[in-house]
Amino acid sequence: MIKVSINGYGTIGKRVADAVLKQPDMELVGVAKTSPNYEAMVAFKRNMRIYVPEENKEKFISAGIEPAGNISDMIEESDVIVDATPNGVGAEYKKIYVEKGKPALFQGGEKSNVGEISFSALCNYDEAIGKKYVRVVSCNTTAMLRTICTTSKVSPVKKVRGTVIRRAADPKEYKKGPINALVPDPASVPSHHAKDVNTVLKDLDIVTMAVISPTNLMHVHLLDMETEREVRREEILEQLLSTPRIVVVPGKAGINSTAELVELARDLGRERNDMPEVMVFEDSVQTKGKEVFLMYAVHQESIVVPENVDAVRAVSGMSKSIDLTNASLGIRK
Ligand code: NAD
Incomplete structure (x- = not known):
């Protein structure tokens, strides 16, 4: 099982988290949240582990959310991190992923040089297999x-x-x-x-x-x-x-x-x-x-979700998985 975590649980992150839960070969370690808002509350109610910045732990506990650890713990416990933080924040986090030796995906809002490759499943899937840092295009x-x-x-x-x-x-x-x-x-x-x-x-x-x-x-x-x-x-x-x-x-x-x-x-x-x-x-x-x-x-909110799932397998060194991803997500054809 590939242990996947989601850093940045917003429009893209929450959808990728749900997609990961549907994969037969992946396990969701948890999601990172910076503030205990409604999205964090729903994720917690759905039994996702919530990882938070160390300095915000008390805020989460006061809001009734028991954090599973800090974001650094989450990265440590993961095989692959899907970074879906806002534009530019992913590049900052990359330093930590590199330091901890963890493969990571970035989103299209990051500059293209954040990854070793910009990824499109139908265009260059094979080139991404075995890379450590992949940017899923916008x-x-x-x-x-x-x-x-x-x-x-x-x-x-x-x-x-x-x-x-x-x-x-x-x-x-x-x-x-x-x-x-x-x-x-x-x-x-x-x-x-x-x-x-x-x-x-x-x-x-x-x-x-x-x-x-x-x-x-x-x-x-x-x-x-x-x-x-x-x-x-x-x-x-x-x-x-x-x-x-x-x-x-x-x-x-x-x-x-x-x-x-x-x-x-x-x-x-x-x-x-x-x-x-x-x-x-x-x-x-x-x-x-x-x-x-x-x-x-x-549909801007969801089109990149299957590509993120494929790219998790690519950075894990697994072969092309378009059919498996599609079947698990109920995508036509
Ligand atoms: P979003 O604002 O909906 O979500 C970002 C999340 O990251 C928020 O929950 C925010 O609280 C969290 N966050 C902020 N700072 C953080 C930090 N330091 N540590 C951890 N979490 C932090 O953004 P989004 O629309 O999901 O976009 C994320 C990425 O996906 C961007 O690169 C964007 O360009 C790309 N993208 C967005 C869309 C879209 O239409 N929304 C489509 C394709 C790609």
């Missing part, structure tokens, strides 16, 4: 890479021009905005997403632009990809349909928006309305000569 980059590497199976993608319509905040983030504006992010070209895709697909000619939109449900991407040879729409659709972690949303389903996709997740009884698959709108998939056009939606 939600937007994960979705783009899944889509590009899948299209490349039909004919190698040479060039990508993409537009990212970003959700402004996660549902719990009540202080973030905008609420009445579309904000170019940034009002210059390219957006950082292209550079992040290049951390995995180093030679790809890619330019992205991004706009923040006042919504909190999902991102939407509009991609224009150029392939090596002329491709047919049917070939692309067939490849998308047969690829794990990508769902083709049929035109006849009457789903025209991210609101309805989240309603679908609710109707399916998905935990937390999660949808870790890239949701490609079937009618948006078109080809013209060597160009492939498509649009898809990205």
Whole structure:
């Protein structure tokens, strides 16, 4: 059993913790919390061990949460640490992981040099096996890479021009905005997403632009990809349909928006309305000569969860586990 702990129990951390609990070959050591808020209380009630900063122990005890130890103890007791702390904090923790000789995963908000490799299960899984420090790329980059590497199976993608319509905040983030504006992010070209895709697909000619939109449900991407040879729409659709972690949303389903996709997740009884698959709108998939056009939606809170589970196995030296991860998480295909 791989002993896994979660440092940073927020949007991503809590989902990865639940995913770890579902793995037949993993054991959740516990989760690190810095303050005894509602998330800590729920995790404690669910019998997760809570590790806290030494100086905050009393606060947790007063709130009725008996800490299992401090964060350093948690790292010590783990085989792998999934760091899902806020942007930049993971790089600080890396010093401790290195000092204690523990493999660790980092998230997309960290600079790419925090890991030995930036990871995308459908693009460079094998290269990550046996590495000690792996950065799972961000939600937007994960979705783009899944889509590009899948299209490349039909004919190698040479060039990508993409537009990212970003959700402004996660549902719990009540202080973030905008609420009445579309904000170019940034009002210059390219957006950082292209550079992040290049951390995995180093030679790809890619330019992205991004706009923040006042919504909190999902991102939407509009991609224009150029392939090596002329491709047919049917070939692309067939490849998308047969690829794990990508769902083709049929035109006849009457789903025209991210609101309805989240309603679908609710109707399916998905935990937390999660949808870790890239949701490609079937009618948006078109080809013209060597160009492939498509649009898809990205559930930012959950898309990186299966990649984190795969990456735990990769840093543990285990072979590719996409099918095992998908089956354990109830992910289609
Ligand atoms: P979050 O704010 O929801 O969660 C971060 C958690 O870390 C919080 O619970 C916070 O209390 C805790 N924390 C803060 N300082 C800490 C410390 N010193 N020690 C231990 N815990 C500490 O953030 P998030 O959205 O889960 O993002 C985490 C990482 O995942 C970031 O790199 C982010 O860029 C990336 N990411 C986020 C999303 C998303 O849409 N939310 C998607 C993909 C990747």
